[in-house]
Amino acid sequence: MSKFNNQKIMPRYSVICMLMTIISLGVLIKAGYIMTAKRDYWMKVADRVKRDNVVIQPVRGNILSCDGQLLASSLPEFKIFMDFQQLHDAGNDSLWDAKEKLICKGLHEIFPEQSPAEFKANLDKGRKKMSRHWPVWPYRINYNTYSEVLKLPVFNLTKFQSGFHCEELNARENPFGTLAERTVGDMYALKDGGRMPRCGLELSFDKLLRGTNGVGHRRKVLNKYLDIIDKEPVNGCDIITTIDVGIQDLAERAVIEELKQPEVNGDVGVAIVMEVKTGDIKAIVNIDKCYGPNGQIIYKEIKNHAVSDLMEPGSVFKPVSVMTALQDGMCDTSKIVDTGNGVWPMYGREMKDHNWRRGGYGVMNMATTLRVSSNIGVSRIIDEYYHNDPEKFVRGVYRSGIASDLHIPIVGASPAKIRMPKKNKRGEWLNWSNTALPWMSIGYESQVPPISTLAFYNAIANNGCMMQPRFVKASIQNGEVTEYPPQVVKGHTQIASPAVIKKMQVMLEHVVSEGLGKKAGSTSFKVAGKTGTAQISKGSVGYKSGMTHYLLSFAGYFPADNPKYSCIVCIQKGGLPASGGGMSGVVFHHIAEGIMAQSEGRDVRQARDSASVFVPQVKNGNILSADFVLSQLGIKTKRNYIANIANTSALWGQARSGTHYVDLVHQGVPSTKHVPNVMGMGARDAVYLMEQRGVKCRIIGRGKVVKQSLPPGKYIHRGETCTLTLE
Template structure:
């Protein structure tokens, strides 16, 4: 007999089947409802739970000086926001109300431009709107300011409880301020885009490559999952010498203020390599202050004036038509030239009479130079201009700065009937003395640098190499311009070197000379054209200049100084010469090595009073002065509570020295127990690259605290919750 009791089992089975069917229908119905009627709502919810293909910006590379000092670096900046919805959801409304006065007073202390009452009204407005992204302060702030705000009541809580959150940006900072600012370049802060200078020219190298992450919300927190890691930008090492740049800027500014100049330019170049060691572009602004607004050194196409005369005579000597002893009659200081009158600067005093070509350059005689060139090239001006081209003055150096332009020296062309097109009888005489041409200061300096370099034309170099994590990945070696390994015959170069020495020692450029070493160069004073208005419309503008090199017997550096001013007095030798001398003596003084023992006062038994500073440097000086030293090296704490002690002993007296915080920044800090953001900031502010492993707080760092920091070091931080 069967044990299956159908009357009892089947009703139960039927009930379960019907129940499961109803559940299935309900599930399918709910699914259809979600897929249709609630589709938009749930798609919005899904978007809040995940973010795909989120771009991660890399760290922009640094711009370094020739000795690898930071000239431009990237540091974090923050915009501060408040999420009042998060505050409400975390049920911290009562805490906010209780602490609002303290928060407003704290914000006022941090941002004194705005009163506590204004902050209170602003915050209450955001709270009434239950804004999720209410801006606390309308400007970006640096890391130190961010930490001050984060320490205020409520804000110090986690962001999901306090609502306080930030947006982080990579901000470009220049430790030396505006020094060489137009050449180093700048960024559009909001767009993180290069504006000009080396920042723009080498943007692809400095920028690096973006990474990609996707984000998933887990336990009410977003988890970042890296798909493609960002590649940080590389560093570029420039040829700029910070000390020379500072010296050039100060020397030029002092002179410009004294003579009320409009624009001033200084370029210093290393003779053997073509390295630009200093580049200054000062311009008087509407408020009377001098700033770098435009890179005049590479973009100003102006008639150079008398500094061009050297190229004119050099062409004639190289062509063999004259030599430096050739005599020319300059008359009483004026000479008719095809319906126009050529004048020398001393024409009111009767001129120079008969001069040699060498002496014509020494006293910068317009008549002497123009008569020689007109006599030998009048019937074939093309030959003269080709000679100027042969000297490299019209070369395009491909300067890596936006706005740079090669010189414009027009070439005469002959028509089929034998007439010269767009060429007058006066064009050649005036071209020979620096008019009818447009040459930027850097092209003129490169030419004088070639004379100092025995005829070898170097391409002006602004960047020496590219580095990544302390390793050189690309080099830009010194480059001789192709076809300009010798711009003139060696004899011609030697003659011009002798003449340029005489211009300074016994000519119009005596103020550029130095009692300490020989200087060679040429002055220039040119009236500036005002376009259609001509040269003498209203007040007369002048371009004053001096181009040369030093020391003349073994050239190391070449330099050009250009100043634009209105009205007289106006003299390249009198106004640019002193600037050149100050720069030259300042640069050469760096190489003067004196015996430190000469500083010892034998009549005194007092121990020197050594101030706080670099202990190793102080120890070096004291030991060379014959003062014994001893050191008490204690454990170093990055916060400065325990600093190195040091003392000197002489005649039983000791003077204690203390190591400063500034020197402590050259050592690896102790970041154990810190969060990732604080630890990374402290270490990377010392130039060390950081790799973070794990989450939570630092439990281990690969470089021991107190280790001397070197450029290119890497530190791995192990974090645990």
């Protein structure tokens, strides 16, 4: 007998089939309803939970100094927002109501620019609108500040519970502040939160530094947002520059100190240091005198004068003229020329030497004309040999390489402009006059940027081989290094014969040892170079526009017997006194002495004067650093651990009879409630004291603290930032 009972099973089966059919019809009807009547609603929902073709920004590459120190780096910055709809969906409205007052108070402590009431009004406005992306703070914040915000109530929950979320953005930071600012370059913000390079290497090497964007999309899965990467971004390359941080800092300080001198009061200061054999730019300084909002004088970089200023170079151009005459075989260094009493008529104009009021130089040879920088001597020699064929002279100038395009990788750089004489069909000069050649020979009638002048002097130091100035020597991506080797300027492997180069080297050395460039020299090593003092033409008004303006220059190299570095210093100023050797030469001296001291690696103990009894002042700060410095200077120390120092700017340097030693006072238990007085301290000690009390520091400038934004003795609020201005 069969166990299958057809009469019982079939009715049950029929009922199940009918139920399945009804459910299927319901699903189809519901699907059709959603696809038609509710289509617009669900499309809006879909737009909120997905995004296609999302651009994923790569990390911008770093800019490094020649020894690997960071000159520019990408760091994360954040913009913070609240999703009040998510807060409501998570059922945490009551928690927000209970904690809102604490949240606003905490935000005020982190961002003291706004009061708790202002924060509350802003957040209540966003909550009323049920905004999904309401800004908590309108500006970018760094990671440390973002971490502080995350500690606040509600914000410390997950973003699905609190609705608090952020946008992470790349920020460009310069760890050395304004050091080589116009050469390294900077970035400016776009409306969409991105950044674009403005100038310098950031702009010139943007393609390498920027990398390649990635592509992704966003989906909401199981109530969570997932960012799905379709194409990985390719991070930018790091570039290694030729800039030496130590030499750059040394050169900047030397230029600024000279511009500040009352007798100088310079408007613009430029200094470039180049490595002779490679053409590597070790330092490039462009300082402008500016005026702050309160009329105070500020020195900072605004324009890259070193590569873009097309100005008449003055007497630093004279070696080009002399070398041209020697190379063409027109004469030798023993050529005799009469300069008279310092004033010589030339085609209706008067040529003057700098000492014309003292009777001039009289008769001298060519080597002496360069040593004493005689305008009459050099111009008369050049005019004698090239008056009928000035084109030959200008071809010789071009042969020297000073007018070559050096392909400087800085936007705004320009090669020198030295006009070539031209004749018409009748043999008459079209763009030339009788006075053009004499004045061109002494550095007028031409426009030459400082870096082109330096390249010429560097070539003399390099035995006639002109090197192309190099700013970047390598790029690195994923551990792979691409080298950019030193290059010789095309067609200038030898700007003159070895014999002529040797004569030029001897004459330039005598300019410093015996002539007008003595202040650029050193007692420790030989220096060679040439001074220059030129009047600056002020556009359409020419040279006579009220106060006379001057370009003071010194270009040369050191050590003269084995050149390692070449350097040019240019200062623009108004009025007298004006001396290329006495002002720019002094800056050259300080730079050369500092570089040689660094390269020789002298020990700090060699700087001690055994006959001196001076005991340095020691300010409160990092006790270990102070102890080390004093010990290296041979001064004995003992440490006193004193708690709760009231006046942190007091001096503890104390000289005692007999053996000299210093009491070092250490803050064992510093007061954490009041802002310390850090005026006059260095950056390291000032930051050390501030951060001991929980105050964040922002540094502007270099040197000693001359201003602090939080007054001494002020009660410290949590998360406060103090801006320290150093000079």
